[in-house]
Amino acid sequence: MSDLDRWCLDALSVDFDGRFQLDDISWTIQPGEHWLIAGANGSGKSALAAVLAGAGDRLSGTCSGLPDRVALVSYEQQAELIEAERRKDDADILDVISEGTPVAEIIDSVSQDDELAETLIDALGLRPLLDRAFRKLSTGESRKVMLIRAFTSNPELLVLDEPFDGLDHDSLWWLQAHLRDLAKTVPMVIVLNRFDECPDFITDVAYVDDGRLLHKVKRDDERAFAEVRQLLHLQTTDLELPPGDPAAQLPSLNDADPLVRLTGAAIRYTDNTVFEDLDWTIEANEHWQLSGPNGSGKTGLLSLITGDHPQCYVNDIQVFGFQRGTGESIWQIKQYIGYVSTALQWEYRVSIGLRNVIISGFYDSIGLYGKSTDAQKAIADQWLDLLGMTGRFDEPFNSLSFGEQRLLLIARAMVKHPPLLILDEPCLGLDDINRQLVLALIERICTTSNTTVLYVNHRTQDQIRGINNHLALQ
Amino acid sequence: MANYFNTLPLRLQLAELAKCRFMHLDEFTEGVDALKGKKLVIIGCGAQGLNQGLNLRDSGLDVSYTLRAAAIDEKRQSWKNATENGFTVGTYEELLPTADVVLNLTPDKQHTNVVNTIMPMMKHGACLSYSHGFNIVEEGMQIRDDITVIMVAPKCPGSEVRAEYVRGFGVPTLIAVHEDNDPNGEGLALAKAYAVGTGGHKAGVLMSSFVAEVKSDLMGEQTILCGMLQTGSLLCFDKMIEEGIDAGYASKLIQYGWETVTEALKYGGVTNMMDRLSNPAKIRAFDLAEEMKDIMGPLYQKHQDDIMTGAFSSGMMDDWANDDAKLLGWRADTAETAFEKTEAGDVEISEQEYFDNGILMVAMVKAGVELAFETMTDAGIIADSAYYESLHETPLIANTIARKKLYEMNATISDTAEYGCYLYNHACVPLLGDFMKDIKTDVIGKGLEFADTGVDNARLIEVNEAIRSHPVEVIGAELRGYMADMKRII
Numbered sequence A: 001m002s003d004l005d006r007w008c009l010d011a012l013s014v015d016f017d018g019r020f021q022l023d024d025i026s027w028t029i030q031p032g033e034h035w036l037i038a039g040a041n042g043s044g045k046s047a048l049a050a051v052l053a054g055a056g057d058r059l060s061g062t063c064s065g066l067p068d069r070v071a072l073v074s075y076e077q078q079a080e081l082i083e084a085e086r087r088k089d090d091a092d093i094l095d096v097i098s099e100g101t102p103v104a105e106i107i108d109s110v111s112q113d114d115e116l117a118e119t120l121i122d123a124l125g126l127r128p129l130l131d132r133a134f135r136k137l138s139t140g141e142s143r144k145v146m147l148i149r150a151f152t153s154n155p156e157l158l159v160l161d162e163p164f165d166g167l168d169h170d171s172l173w174w175l176q177a178h179l180r181d182l183a184k185t186v187p188m189v190i191v192l193n194r195f196d197e198c199p200d201f202i203t204d205v206a207y208v209d210d211g212r213l214l215h216k217v218k219r220d221d222e223r224a225f226a227e228v229r230q231l232l233h234l235q236t237t238d239l240e241l242p243p244g245d246p247a248a249q250l251p252s253l254n255d256a257d258p259l260v261r262l263t264g265a266a267i268r269y270t271d272n273t274v275f276e277d278l279d280w281t282i283e284a285n286e287h288w289q290l291s292g293p294n295g296s297g298k299t300g301l302l303s304l305i306t307g308d309h310p311q312c313y314v315n316d317i318q319v320f321g322f323q324r325g326t327g328e329s330i331w332q333i334k335q336y337i338g339y340v341s342t343a344l345q346w347e348y349r350v351s352i353g354l355r356n357v358i359i360s361g362f363y364d365s366i367g368l369y370g371k372s373t374d375a376q377k378a379i380a381d382q383w384l385d386l387l388g389m390t391g392r393f394d395e396p397f398n399s400l401s402f403g404e405q406r407l408l409l410i411a412r413a414m415v416k417h418p419p420l421l422i423l424d425e426p427c428l429g430l431d432d433i434n435r436q437l438v439l440a441l442i443e444r445i446c447t448t449s450n451t452t453v454l455y456v457n458h459r460t461q462d463q464i465r466g467i468n469n470h471l472a473l474q
Numbered sequence B: 001m002a003n004y005f006n007t008l009p010l011r012l013q014l015a016e017l018a019k020c021r022f023m024h025l026d027e028f029t030e031g032v033d034a035l036k037g038k039k040l041v042i043i044g045c046g047a048q049g050l051n052q053g054l055n056l057r058d059s060g061l062d063v064s065y066t067l068r069a070a071a072i073d074e075k076r077q078s079w080k081n082a083t084e085n086g087f088t089v090g091t092y093e094e095l096l097p098t099a100d101v102v103l104n105l106t107p108d109k110q111h112t113n114v115v116n117t118i119m120p121m122m123k124h125g126a127c128l129s130y131s132h133g134f135n136i137v138e139e140g141m142q143i144r145d146d147i148t149v150i151m152v153a154p155k156c157p158g159s160e161v162r163a164e165y166v167r168g169f170g171v172p173t174l175i176a177v178h179e180d181n182d183p184n185g186e187g188l189a190l191a192k193a194y195a196v197g198t199g200g201h202k203a204g205v206l207m208s209s210f211v212a213e214v215k216s217d218l219m220g221e222q223t224i225l226c227g228m229l230q231t232g233s234l235l236c237f238d239k240m241i242e243e244g245i246d247a248g249y250a251s252k253l254i255q256y257g258w259e260t261v262t263e264a265l266k267y268g269g270v271t272n273m274m275d276r277l278s279n280p281a282k283i284r285a286f287d288l289a290e291e292m293k294d295i296m297g298p299l300y301q302k303h304q305d306d307i308m309t310g311a312f313s314s315g316m317m318d319d320w321a322n323d324d325a326k327l328l329g330w331r332a333d334t335a336e337t338a339f340e341k342t343e344a345g346d347v348e349i350s351e352q353e354y355f356d357n358g359i360l361m362v363a364m365v366k367a368g369v370e371l372a373f374e375t376m377t378d379a380g381i382i383a384d385s386a387y388y389e390s391l392h393e394t395p396l397i398a399n400t401i402a403r404k405k406l407y408e409m410n411a412t413i414s415d416t417a418e419y420g421c422y423l424y425n426h427a428c429v430p431l432l433g434d435f436m437k438d439i440k441t442d443v444i445g446k447g448l449e450f451a452d453t454g455v456d457n458a459r460l461i462e463v464n465e466a467i468r469s470h471p472v473e474v475i476g477a478e479l480r481g482y483m484a485d486m487k488r489i490i
């Protein structure tokens, strides 16, 4: 394969009328590849597809080897054509009501293969509509016309943005079969909202988020493929956070008390002081980010709050209305806290099923020692749905990938809707996709629950919308 | 002081040995109330002392430590353990006179000395607790009449006591009240609250006696729990080296093998562990275990007999008096063994491979568990107790070997257990000498050859039946069932 055969976008940034921008796109399409572009709404996946057909104004970077004949089918381009037809009408100075361009002419004007056009017209049932004005067609009908135009234009590259949208059942079947056939000779890039429609011939997936091409994944890399699919699910699902368990209400907190108040807190060992004189108050619904270099005591500080640090008994700590060291038990504290950290994940070396891992959050235990209720099981299953892990309730926790385990532990921490959720470097040790999965989940929690989030991270790029307070340890 | 057990008439000896009742969770509804607001002072901050104290404090109790003056002056490890964990530490004079409950968690060897020193300082009507009954039963320590004497003995190394608590669970625990010292009849309530404070009630509590605890605890730790694992490690390693197996592989197979194969015990006893083997391997393991049981039977009986008569404890006390000469010598010998000195190799061994290539190890665990159990119950110890002291605790001890080999095991168990472990090993290694001569890599190191994988149906049925019907399996199924029940009630 020579360099000439492949199509290359290199550090390309493209502007779309100042409304939207694609940034720093580097992407190579090799001969024999068929790509799927995936991403949430507004992520820029349609824009990326359109760039292949020459859309947008290039700001920087290069684009090399792209073929001349790129056929694009997209909602935008369909709308443009209809709009152009309308304008033709408006521009008509004759006092005659225009019928608009008939379908036959719309097809003819681009078709390079009339025989093929005839076949496709029959296949898609457009023959009765050939004389109808294009702009008068329904969306589905005009979409079919756009497809025929693309197929008959003798394309070197087919770019299809949501080709299955709005098609009736029979046409959908036909189109899928046709694309499968066409894939043998024509390279394709297809934009889809839903992974379950992904055609078999797709070899690669490009994942777009916020105008950037974030992941390129081979179809046969099953794990990465599943992760991208899960990420798309988490960013697009309209499932809500499952509710708490009404039968397991926490003893209610006094609204006047802060969740946490540390006064002059310190952690000291015989030969060093990690920090001292630290005052910190966390009020309900004030999300906090805690940062600081390694060894600055971030985890130590958190564990003073959770009660996992033995020196919580020699500090002036008030949590959830308890002054520490006055006869309260650690379980009375922990019931108000959801907690996730890498250390917890190391500790959570159990082979119980995923559903039980989530339920263990109701009991603040590692592993499940209590009998769970049917209501709790149902809630756990809703969490699995939200995570895009529907039906996997019996899978053993320790067989999951590291990233999936992390998601599960976040669900476990949130299952009881604790007043305080502590996330200690929740992205640590995760690759890009998994990091985004975790961030997507946390963002959902921050924006749609009553839980106060305390988030520890020193990677500045992993910021979370909705967290406005910041404590930095030195 | 005389051996307390030996002063009892046979009738009472038998009655005390037979005291053992599995307590149900609903007997613990009062939680830690009986200890709330009381001042708990722990003497010693080692394996049990530190970890029990952390749990009791996290359960809302008032815990502080008293250490001998030298430990405080020299800021020894025990002092560091207590202070870095934010506990108040004080001298005997400072803390004991106001203590409501004094938890004696010093090494057994020190008990006579420690208890004689602290008793005069304890306030009238206070409670003295132990985690092992050696001092009371074997040394016949007499405690002031006004003092309540109880025992709360976690059936686990101290590190596990803490780890399980943190996970929201606990470790099986044996509690007892010394009948001669229960002046106010509050011993049981205190012991129960203490067990709740350490989390033990979640995992199962046996209500027993000082006598039954000592006679079964010593037997278990000397034989299957520590002794058998040590002997097995040394023999299996040397055999593999002799047969040309890579030393790093052999070291790893043993170091992590005990943990892996005994993990299966937790879920379904010996039956489940044996079921992890292929049918032909199972039959081989069964036969090997039978052979070893024949050879080792008299040794197990000797250990139990010596424990019952007090010969074991007086022998160990002689060693105490002799500056631990034997203990220290054996400890040094262990450190010099080829197994201890060979690091685990950087090789992948799958979970199943530990079973397939460790048939002899599985057979050793089976033989040891069954023999220890049989010998204990033959001596009048109740099956429940014998189960906890044999099968149940084996995986917990095996975990310690996975961490840092025999060194770690012997460092985490009590000095008494360590002494008993070496004593057993010293006798068992030569005893299995001839048996080991016939052992080849098919049962340790490589796994069965394809050629010897035929199985006779009738024989397989017979073997399965024999495994399943062993009394340790019967009581095991019942007790594991209780624990599952308890989980359902919570």
Ligand SMILES: NC(=O)c1ccc[n+]([C@@H]2O[C@H](COP(=O)([O-])OP(=O)(O)OC[C@H]3O[C@@H](n4cnc5c(N)ncnc54)[C@H](OP(=O)(O)O)[C@@H]3O)[C@@H](O)[C@H]2O)c1
Residues within 6 Å of the ligand: B043, B044, B045, B046, B047, B048, B049, B067, B068, B071, B076, B077, B078, B079, B104, B105, B106, B107, B108, B110, B113, B114, B131, B132, B153, B154, B155, B156, B157, B158, B412, B413, B414, B415, B416
């Ligand atoms: N380890 C186990 O697996 C286990 C399990 C169940 C029950 N138990 C029982 O728990 C008890 C404690 O055993 P352990 O293994 O925890 O002991 P350990 O780890 O050896 O700790 C003993 C502690 O006692 C202190 N100590 C030693 N000699 C002393 C003396 N003469 N006076 C005052 N303090 C002294 C030591 O501190 P300094 O030397 O710094 O003073 C140390 O902190 C024993 O009765 C044992 O049988 C142990």
Ligand SMILES: [Mg+2]
Residues within 6 Å of the ligand: B155, B156, B217, B221, B417
């Ligand atoms: Mg023991």
